Amino acid sequence: xxxxxxxxxxxxxxxxxxxxxxxxxxxxxxxxxxxxxxxxxxxxxxxxxxxxxxxxxxxxxxxxxxxxxxxxxxxxxxxxxxxxxxxxxxxxxxxxxxxxxxxxxxxxxxxxxxxxxxxxxxxxxxxxxxxxxxxxxxxxxxxxxxxxxxxxxxxxxxxxxxxxxxxxxxxxxxxxxxxxxxxxxxxxxxxxxxxxxxxxxxxxxxxxxxxxxxxxxxxxxxxxxxxxxxxxxxxxxxxxxxxxxxxxxxxxxxxxxxxxxxxxxxxxxxxxxxxxxxxxxxxxxxxxxxxxxxxxxxxxxxxxxxxxxxxxxxxxxxxxxxxxxxxxxxxxxxxxxxxxxxxxxxxxxx
Numbered sequence: 047x048x049x050x051x052x053x054x055x056x057x058x059x060x061x062x063x064x065x066x067x068x069x070x071x072x073x074x075x076x077x078x079x080x081x082x083x084x085x086x087x088x089x090x091x092x093x094x095x096x097x098x099x100x101x102x103x104x105x106x107x108x109x110x111x112x113x114x115x116x117x118x119x120x121x122x123x124x125x126x127x128x129x130x131x132x133x134x135x136x137x138x139x140x141x142x143x144x145x146x147x148x149x150x151x152x153x154x155x156x157x158x159x160x161x162x163x164x165x166x167x168x169x170x171x172x173x174x175x176x177x178x179x180x181x182x183x184x185x186x187x188x189x190x191x192x193x194x195x196x197x198x199x200x201x202x203x204x205x206x207x208x209x210x211x212x213x214x215x216x217x218x219x220x221x222x223x224x225x226x227x228x229x230x231x232x233x234x235x236x237x238x239x240x241x242x243x244x245x246x247x248x249x250x251x252x253x254x255x256x257x258x259x260x261x262x263x264x265x266x267x268x269x270x271x272x273x274x275x276x277x278x279x280x281x282x283x284x285x286x287x288x289x290x291x292x293x294x295x296x297x298x299x300x301x302x303x304x305x306x307x308x309x310x311x312x313x314x315x316x317x318x319x320x321x322x323x324x325x326x327x328x329x330x331x332x333x334x335x336x337x338x339x340x341x342x343x344x345x346x347x348x349x350x351x352x353x354x355x356x357x358x359x360x361x362x363x364x365x366x367x368x369x370x371x372x373x374x375x376x377x378x379x380x381x382x383x384x385x386x387x388x389x390x391x392x393x394x395x396x
Contacts, residue, residue, distance in 0.1 A: 047364040047365065047366065047367075048144075048145045048146060048147065048148055048364070048365050048367040048368070049146065049147050049148070049353065049356075049357070049362040049363070049364065049365075050147075050148045050149065050362065050363045050364070050365045050367075051147075051148075051149040051150065051352060051353075051356055051361060051362055051363075052149075052150055052363070053150045053152070053153065055356070055361040055362070055363070056149065056150050056153045056154060056352070057153065058361055059352065059355065059356055059361050060153070060157075062361075063355065065157070065189075065192055066192050066193075066195070066196040067196075068157060068351075068355075069157050069160050069161050069164070069189070069192060069193045069196055069197075070161075070196050070197065071351050071355065072157055072158050072161040072344075072347060072348045072351050073161040073162075073164055073165050073193070073196075073197055075161075075347035075348065075350060075351045076158070076161055076162055076165050076343070076344050076347045076348075077165055077320060078347070079343050079344075079346065079347045080165075080316060080317040080320040080321070080343070081317070081320060081321055082108070083315075083317035083321070083343075085108050085109065086106055086107065086108050086343060087106065087107050087108070088106055088294060088296075088342070088343070089105065089106075089296075090294070090296055090297035090300060090301075091103060091104040091105075091297065091341075091342065092104075092105075093274065093275075095274070095275070098120055098121075098122055099118060099119055099120030099121065099122075099123075100118065100119050100120075100274050101116075101117075101118045102115075102116075102117050102118070102119075103115070103116055104116075104117065104340075104341075104342040104345055105342060106341075106342035106343055106345070106346050107140060108140075108346075109140060110139075110140055110141075111137050111138065111139070111140060111346065111350065112137070112138040112139075112140055112143075113135065113136065113137050113138075113342065113345060113346035113349055113350075114135060114136055114342070114345075115133055115134070115135035115151055115155070115342065115345040116133060116134055116135070116151075117131060117132070117133035117151065117155065118131060118132055118133070119131055119273070119274065129152060129185065130184065130185065131152060131155065131185070132152050133150070133151035133152050133154075133155050134148070134149065134150055134151050134152075135148070135149055135151040135154070135345055135349050136148045136149075136349075137346070137349050137350065137353060144368065145367055145368065146353075147349060147352075147353040148365065148367065149349060149352055149353075151345070151348075151349075154348050154349070154352060155340075155345070155348075156185065156186055156189040157189060157193075157348065158344045158345060158347065158348035159186060159189065159190070159270060159338075159340060159344075160186075160189035160190050160192065160193030160194075161193055161344070161347075161348070162293070162338060162340075162344045163190055163193060163194065163244065163268045163270060163336065163338065164193040164194055164196065164197035164198060165197070165316070165320075166268065166291065166316055166336040166338070167194060167197070167198050167242060167266060167268060167336070168197055168198060169316070169319050169320065169326045169327075170266050170291060170319075170326045170327050170334040170336060171198060171241060171242050171266035171327070171334070172241060172264055172266065172327070172330055174199075174241075175198055175199070175200065175241035175242050175266065176198075176199055176200055176201055176202055176241060177200070177202045177204070177239065177240050177241045177242070178191070178194055178200045178202070178203055178204070178240060178241065178242040178243070178244060179203075179204045179205075179206075179230075179233075179236040179237040179240035179242070179243045179244070180203055180204070180205045180206070180216070180236070180244050180246070181206055181207075181233050181236060181237070181243065181244070181245045181246070181247065181255050181256060181279075182207055182244075182245060182246035182247040182255070182271060183205055183206075183207035183209070183212040183213045183215065183216040184207075184212060184246065184247075186246050186270070187205070187216050187244075187246060188216065188219050188220060190244050190246065190268075190270075191203055191220055191225060192223070194242065194244075195225070198242070200241075200242065201224070201225060201226060202225070202226045202227075202228075203220065203225050203226070203227045203228070204228045204230050204235070204236040204237070204238075204240060205217065205227065205228070205229055205230060205236060206229075206230040206231070206232060206233050206235065206236040213229050214229070217229055233255055233256060233257075233260065234257070234260050237256065237260050237261070237262075237265075238260075238262075239262075240265060241264075241265065241266065242265070242266045242267075242268060243256065243261075243265055243266070243267045243268065244267075244268040244269075244270065245267070245268070245269050245270065245271050245272075245279045245280065246270050246271045247271040247279055252276060252277065252278045252306075253277075253278065253279055254278075254279070254280070254281050255271075255279045255280075256279060256280050256281060256284065257281050258281040258283035258284050258287075261284050261333060263331040263332075263333060264330050264331050264332065264333070265333055265334075266327075266333075266334045266335075266336070267280070267284070267288070267333070267334070267335045267336070268336050268338065269302075269303050269335055269336065269337050269338060270338045270340075272301070272302055272303045272305075272337070272339070273301055273302070273338075273339040273340055274301050274339075275300055275301060275305065277301075278303050278305065278306055279303065280303045280335070282303075282306040282307055284333070284335065285303055285304060285306070285307060285311070285335060285337075286307070287333060288332075288333040288334060288335045289314070289326075289327070289328070289332055289333070289334050289335070290303075290304060290311075290312070290313045290314070290334075290335045290337055291313065291314050291315070291316055291319065291326070291334065291335065291336050291337065292304070292313045292314070292315055292316070292336075292337050292338075292339075293315065293316060293338060293339065293340075293341035293343070293344075294315065294341045294343075295313055295315055297339060297341060298313070298337055298339050301339040302337040302338075302339045303335070303337045304337055313337070314326075316336070
């Protein structure tokens with residue numbers, strides 16, 4: 047049997063352990079996996095694009111676990127009353143090829159994206175950063191704010207979104223949690239004197255939501271909205287005067303902010319900073335950019351944390367996902383005797 051955590055049980059896990067501690071646990075898992083980066087088999091995600099969105103498959107594996115995530119991005123979905131992003135993912139045992147864990151990943155992706163942003167900021171933002179501008183107030187925004195508070199200590203937010211209702215929603219959700227929130231009338235107003243700038247917009251286009259003239263020395267930019275070909279958020283001149291860090295260079299060249307720049311533009315993969323093979327911020331006046339497109343390693347980390355944290359509880363459900371006849375050479379028996387009980391794979395291998 048495969049263990050499954052669905053939407054309701056994912057929410058119950060978060061309620062049980064607390065959203066910020068869960069983000070911290072995922073961040074620790076990401077740091078652990080970045081430290082063994084070279085042990086993973088990695089490829090850019092496989093994407094199918096249409097005029098209105100993208101559907102992607104994100105695989106990765108090490109010697110023990112194979113992971114994948116299915117995820118979409120359709121910016122017009124909220125007009126239909128459904129989420130822009132929906133996702134699910136799985137872990138499989140490399141030794142047998144059998145799936146061992148399946149989970150919803152819309153909530154889990156929001157948490158792992160927040161965790162990855164916070165991991166990058168711990169290495170790249172100025173020490174003592176507490177003031178964050180947020181350009182884009184969609185479904186990722188609350189998670190980003192809470193992740194930055196948990197790992198960095200951010201407690202003041204300056205928020206701007208072209209949709210005033212989204213801005214008000216974000217303020218309503220975060221002020222009761224102890225954040226000082228200012229709703230701004232422009233991106234320029236929001237980023238003035240910010241320690242960290244998070245850009246997270248959804249439109250699938252080459253946009254410029256942050257101008258070079260808006261960016262002051264010393265700021266850390268957490269750019270998470272530009273995540274597919276033809277979709278960007280930053281003025282390329284910002285990148286040209288910044289130190290730029292990425293998850294997996296081969297993928298980010300195709301999908302990230304750096305798609306706007308020559309193929310030899312220098313970037314540093316975050317695993318090198320985490321393992322101290324490369325330097326992050328060099329001075330308080332450095333502009334650092336985390337050009338984050340979302341990479342499968344963080345999905346594996348998040349799935350593994352969820353799997354372990356919910357094991358042995360009623361948050362996991364057994365599902366009959368794959369054919370598993372008592373005689374592994376007699377698949378036909380499942381048709382001839384469909385109600386016969388079968389031993390689990392674990393019992394057979396014991």
